[in-house]
Every structure is written in structure tokens, then in C-alpha cells.
Amino acid sequence: MSRRRRILAATTALLAAIPVAVVAMSANAAIPPPAAGWNLVWGDDFNGAANTLPSSSNWIVDLGHAYPGGPGNWGTGEIQNYTNSTNNIKLDGSGNLRITALRDGAGNWTSSRIETQRSNFKPAPGGKLAIEGRIQMPNVTGQAALGYWPAFWALGSPYRGNYWNWPSIGEFDIMENVNGINSVWGVLHCGVNPGGPCNETTGIASNRACPGTSCQGGFHTYRFEWDDGAKQFRWYVDGQLFHTVNQGQVGAGTWDQMTNHAGYFVLLNLAIGGAFPNALAGQTPTAATVPGHSLVVDYVAVYQSGTGTTPPTSTTTTTTTPGNPGGGGSAYSELQAESAQERSGGTVGTATDTGGGQAVGEIGNGGYLKFSGVNFGSSTARQFYARVASGAAGGVSGLVEVRLDSRTAAPAGTFAVGNTGGWQSWKTVPANISGITGTHDVYVTFTSGQPAPYVSVNWVKFGT
Known part of the structure; x- marks a missing residue:
């Protein structure tokens, strides 16, 4: 077709x-x-x-x-x-x-x-x-x-x-x-x-x-x-x-x-x-x-x-703050984009609809965020949520992907995003994910068919 x-x-x-x-x-x-x-x-x-x-x-x-x-x-x-x-x-x-x-x-x-x-x-x-x-x-x-x-x-x-x-x-x-x-x-x-x-x-x-x-x-x-x-x-x-x-x-x-x-x-x-x-x-x-x-x-x-090769799951328990500034924390709390342990692409700036909070703005193809030691616990997470905004030009869009333990692992969940009405026009986008338990390094990766930036991220979190 x-x-x-x-x-x-x-x-x-x-x-x-x-x-x-x-x-x-x-x-x-x-x-x-x-x-x-x-x-x-x-x-x-x-x-x-x-x-x-x-x-x-x-x-x-x-x-x-x-x-x-x-x-x-x-x-x-x-x-x-x-x-x-x-x-x-x-x-x-x-x-x-x-x-x-x-x-x-x-x-x-x-x-x-x-x-x-x-x-x-x-x-x-x-x-x-x-x-x-x-x-x-x-x-x-x-x-x-x-x-x-x-x-x-x-x-x-x-x-x-x-x-x-x-x-x-x-x-x-x-x-x-x-x-x-x-x-x-x-x-x-x-x-x-x-x-x-x-x-x-x-x-x-x-x-x-x-x-x-x-x-x-x-x-x-x-x-x-x-x-x-x-x-x-x-x-x-x-x-x-x-x-x-x-x-x-x-x-x-x-x-x-x-x-x-x-x-x-x-x-x-x-x-x-x-x-x-x-x-x-x-x-x-x-x-x-x-x-x-x-x-x-x-x-x-x-x-x-068939399950292929499953990445090893860490069993380390951590007690750092929910926003994940030092790693650890709950998958079911908001993981703030600007607090990611690693970041490639985008710039940190203010997210105007979050009361002066921050976000990573204007990320393009090849960018990523890494949140270390995220604890999913014994419940099975089947939903992924991201607070995103985009002022991308017409025809410019891309994927927001969740990967576990490696930036090159197969995505556990994905959604597409294009222009939301502006770089400060925020919306929360849900996506289904394969069931996740345990503790993992979470990579949020960004893939697009063109080099132009297409998304800003305020936070991500997971749900059952």
C-alpha cells in the first residue's frame, strides 16, 4: 500500500x-x-x-x-x-x-x-x-x-x-x-x-x-x-x-x-x-x-x-531521589530529563508550563538520555509516559524510544512525535511497552529520518 x-x-x-x-x-x-x-x-x-x-x-x-x-x-x-x-x-x-x-x-x-x-x-x-x-x-x-x-x-x-x-x-x-x-x-x-x-x-x-x-x-x-x-x-x-x-x-x-x-x-x-x-x-x-x-x-x-538474549538485570537497591539526579529511584516517579546521568543532544532550559522547571530542549536524531539504576520493583511496567513538546517544521518528526541497559538494545517501547504547537506546547504522550520488572539503566533514544531537532523532553515515567 x-x-x-x-x-x-x-x-x-x-x-x-x-x-x-x-x-x-x-x-x-x-x-x-x-x-x-x-x-x-x-x-x-x-x-x-x-x-x-x-x-x-x-x-x-x-x-x-x-x-x-x-x-x-x-x-x-x-x-x-x-x-x-x-x-x-x-x-x-x-x-x-x-x-x-x-x-x-x-x-x-x-x-x-x-x-x-x-x-x-x-x-x-x-x-x-x-x-x-x-x-x-x-x-x-x-x-x-x-x-x-x-x-x-x-x-x-x-x-x-x-x-x-x-x-x-x-x-x-x-x-x-x-x-x-x-x-x-x-x-x-x-x-x-x-x-x-x-x-x-x-x-x-x-x-x-x-x-x-x-x-x-x-x-x-x-x-x-x-x-x-x-x-x-x-x-x-x-x-x-x-x-x-x-x-x-x-x-x-x-x-x-x-x-x-x-x-x-x-x-x-x-x-x-x-x-x-x-x-x-x-x-x-x-x-x-x-x-x-x-x-x-x-x-x-x-x-x-523465542526470547533471544535477555540483558542482565541488576538487583542493587538504591535510595536516591525520585528525579534520578544521582541514579536510582522509582520508575513510577517522574524522571527529570535535565537530571539524566548521561545526555547527548539538546540543551537544558526552562519548561514554561511546569512552574519554572527545566527540560532538555530541541533534541534531534541520535540524541539520548540515560537514567541509571531505575527500579521497576516487582510490579510489571507496561506503560511509558513522556512529557514532550515540539516546534518542528512541517514534515519533521521522529521517534522517542525506551531501551534497557544498552543504548543499542532493541526498543521496549516507542512513540512518534511531530509538531505539538510549539517548543513550549507540552503534552504527555503514552505508549505501550513490553513488560519490565527489576532494576535497569533506562535509555531514552531519539531517532529521525532527518537531522532537524524535533522534540523537547520535560520528564519520563512508567506505569503498570
């Missing part, structure tokens, strides 16, 4: 459905417990009040026709305007997210697109990661469906803040569909554009009909697995493998480009028109295309198998 022109002539011959035993499930099934050997590391089952937006702790709502400074029409030629209106995106009150494509009297289309706050989904070294969703495609077929383009996918984290590094950072299309065809496409994008080992702008693709009920007629479970030990990507629908890509198909260098960064963020969207639907049906949408149909999502979950 990222920047590319779809020509999938080889996949237009659709596979016949394979008869399988289908287990009936409700439209609002809970996130399944992990299979043996797997752990649930993140998920959203979209429970909540009807006509409300999905959790801002979990999701960013993308707006307009492009990222600021990025390729127009999201790089795909799609024509809709993405909004955060509950006419286009909402919880339905029955445990589902609904993204609805609408057309106004002037022929203008609107819809929605969301992406996870977290952008560090990747397997532990030698382990496996699975991204899974239970989804019903828009229930529309034939001429009425021309131009509908639902997708469930993931993009490499370096794409945030630098919207011109696709496809080298990697893209996993877990579920794509166009024009109401009873088929799911799984696609890998990588390397260079055009051409390269992934044959861009097409990608390495495979497709098949949904088992049993059509893709549009019911819910199906779409799953992508990244097996770091086997150096293999796998795509499934309702537990049936239909696409595999191995490291050898793209080369070790290309594989490393898309797997050796911080990880991936997950996206859901319903586009209208663009290169992929047009490649299979000519110019879309048409006058016959019927608005008002929805992509319905029961849950999204991320699972991990």
Missing part, C-alpha cells in the same frame, strides 16, 4: 477456494490466547463505546492525501481524503472497528487510515514475530466494488519522518484486496524502486481465495510471521499458508536493510482508487461504485516466540 504502481497481471488468475472446516466465531471474538511457545506482546480488540475513535494510546489517525512532505496521494494514486470523523472511522460498540468509505454529492471520497503508535515490532534474535488480524473486507462485489482497496499491513519504522526511503525499509502487506474480488493478496516490498530483488513497484506477491466464506462475506484471520531463525516471511489466511519469501530470494544485503532497524508499525486503511485497483479494472472508482461499505476489524494482535 505504500509508494508503488501495481501491475499484478500474473495474479489475476484467482485460485479456487479450498474446502475446509470453518469454525463459527462471533463478530466480536476476543484476542485469541497465544499458542504454545508464543506470547502476546501487543493487541487491540476494539472494545469501547459506539461512535468513538480507536484508542489514541494505540493508534495514530492519518489525515489528508499524504504525509507532510511525503508523496502525494500516499504514493499509490488513491483518491480519497483520510479523516478522523466518526462518519469514516469508529468503534461500533460491539467490539469492532469500522472504516467506511463515503462519497459526497460532488463526487469526493473520504475514508480513514490508522497506524500503531508503536513502531518496534520485530522478533528477538533467532525468534519469531506474528502480526494477526481478524477482518471482514467491505461486503461489496462486482461493479459496485470497483476502486475499493482495503489493506492490513506493516511498514519499517525508518519511514516515519523520512517518506522517501521506501521500499528499502521494508513493507509487509498482510492482507490486500481490490474491487471486491474474493481473494487475499500477500506482498513483500523491499530493495530499490523500480526493479530490484522485489520487482518493484509490484513486489513479491501471491494471492488466493478466502477459505469457506468469501473474503467479503465474513470474517477471516490474516496472519504474517517473521521467522528470524529461518530467515523467512510467511503469510496465512485462516491458518492456511499461501505465501513464503526466504532471505535467499532477495539477498542478504536487502534482507538486512529491512530487518536490522528498530522494527515495524502496523496499519489499517480503506483506500479508494489507485494503481492496484486500476491495474485490474481500468480507471476506478466509477459511477457504479457504491459508497458506504466498511472494512470491519475485530482485533489486531502481535505475538512473539
Whole structure:
């Protein structure tokens, strides 16, 4: 779904459905417990009040026709305007997210697109990661469906803040569909554009009909697995493998480009028109295309198998002050940025909305803060909070990442930040983190696709 022109002539011959035993499930099934050997590391089952937006702790709502400074029409030629209106995106009150494509009297289309706050989904070294969703495609077929383009996918984290590094950072299309065809496409994008080992702008693709009920007629479970030990990507629908890509198909260098960064963020969207639907049906949408149909999502979950190497945990008890000026202190108290034991980037100055307190201002790519000997105790911390502000220019943004015991460790949690309204316009941003206990050196690192400063930090803290 990222920047590319779809020509999938080889996949237009659709596979016949394979008869399988289908287990009936409700439209609002809970996130399944992990299979043996797997752990649930993140998920959203979209429970909540009807006509409300999905959790801002979990999701960013993308707006307009492009990222600021990025390729127009999201790089795909799609024509809709993405909004955060509950006419286009909402919880339905029955445990589902609904993204609805609408057309106004002037022929203008609107819809929605969301992406996870977290952008560090990747397997532990030698382990496996699975991204899974239970989804019903828009229930529309034939001429009425021309131009509908639902997708469930993931993009490499370096794409945030630098919207011109696709496809080298990697893209996993877990579920794509166009024009109401009873088929799911799984696609890998990588390397260079055009051409390269992934044959861009097409990608390495495979497709098949949904088992049993059509893709549009019911819910199906779409799953992508990244097996770091086997150096293999796998795509499934309702537990049936239909696409595999191995490291050898793209080369070790290309594989490393898309797997050796911080990880991936997950996206859901319903586009209208663009290169992929047009490649299979000519110019879309048409006058016959019927608005008002929805992509319905029961849950999204991320699972991990295999733990890799766990950094050693200190058991030293410290009693220094909560702000961490000399190290130690509680993870659940505010750790003041200016009191970090180590700092790279930014300058210490006043934070005007904190009663004369201080902050580390205007940090850019490569900066970091280190808080030594932070005590998480026996409770498991699953939330990270940071008080941040940004006066970054349009199109400038980056990541705030939490790492344990080493500045180069895999992030335990991540959120993205751009302009908040000014360098003294402070807000507290939450993010989910992998469960943390014990005592650790905490590194807060800053990663961006451009050198300009993009964030100031007043304090950070953790919660259960």
C-alpha cells in the first residue's frame, strides 16, 4: 500500500477456494490466547463505546492525501481524503472497528487510515514475530466494488519522518484486496524502486481465495510471521499458508536493510482508487461504485516466540531521589530529563508550563538520555509516559524510544512525535511497552529520518 504502481497481471488468475472446516466465531471474538511457545506482546480488540475513535494510546489517525512532505496521494494514486470523523472511522460498540468509505454529492471520497503508535515490532534474535488480524473486507462485489482497496499491513519504522526511503525499509502487506474480488493478496516490498530483488513497484506477491466464506462475506484471520531463525516471511489466511519469501530470494544485503532497524508499525486503511485497483479494472472508482461499505476489524494482535538474549538485570537497591539526579529511584516517579546521568543532544532550559522547571530542549536524531539504576520493583511496567513538546517544521518528526541497559538494545517501547504547537506546547504522550520488572539503566533514544531537532523532553515515567 505504500509508494508503488501495481501491475499484478500474473495474479489475476484467482485460485479456487479450498474446502475446509470453518469454525463459527462471533463478530466480536476476543484476542485469541497465544499458542504454545508464543506470547502476546501487543493487541487491540476494539472494545469501547459506539461512535468513538480507536484508542489514541494505540493508534495514530492519518489525515489528508499524504504525509507532510511525503508523496502525494500516499504514493499509490488513491483518491480519497483520510479523516478522523466518526462518519469514516469508529468503534461500533460491539467490539469492532469500522472504516467506511463515503462519497459526497460532488463526487469526493473520504475514508480513514490508522497506524500503531508503536513502531518496534520485530522478533528477538533467532525468534519469531506474528502480526494477526481478524477482518471482514467491505461486503461489496462486482461493479459496485470497483476502486475499493482495503489493506492490513506493516511498514519499517525508518519511514516515519523520512517518506522517501521506501521500499528499502521494508513493507509487509498482510492482507490486500481490490474491487471486491474474493481473494487475499500477500506482498513483500523491499530493495530499490523500480526493479530490484522485489520487482518493484509490484513486489513479491501471491494471492488466493478466502477459505469457506468469501473474503467479503465474513470474517477471516490474516496472519504474517517473521521467522528470524529461518530467515523467512510467511503469510496465512485462516491458518492456511499461501505465501513464503526466504532471505535467499532477495539477498542478504536487502534482507538486512529491512530487518536490522528498530522494527515495524502496523496499519489499517480503506483506500479508494489507485494503481492496484486500476491495474485490474481500468480507471476506478466509477459511477457504479457504491459508497458506504466498511472494512470491519475485530482485533489486531502481535505475538512473539523465542526470547533471544535477555540483558542482565541488576538487583542493587538504591535510595536516591525520585528525579534520578544521582541514579536510582522509582520508575513510577517522574524522571527529570535535565537530571539524566548521561545526555547527548539538546540543551537544558526552562519548561514554561511546569512552574519554572527545566527540560532538555530541541533534541534531534541520535540524541539520548540515560537514567541509571531505575527500579521497576516487582510490579510489571507496561506503560511509558513522556512529557514532550515540539516546534518542528512541517514534515519533521521522529521517534522517542525506551531501551534497557544498552543504548543499542532493541526498543521496549516507542512513540512518534511531530509538531505539538510549539517548543513550549507540552503534552504527555503514552505508549505501550513490553513488560519490565527489576532494576535497569533506562535509555531514552531519539531517532529521525532527518537531522532537524524535533522534540523537547520535560520528564519520563512508567506505569503498570
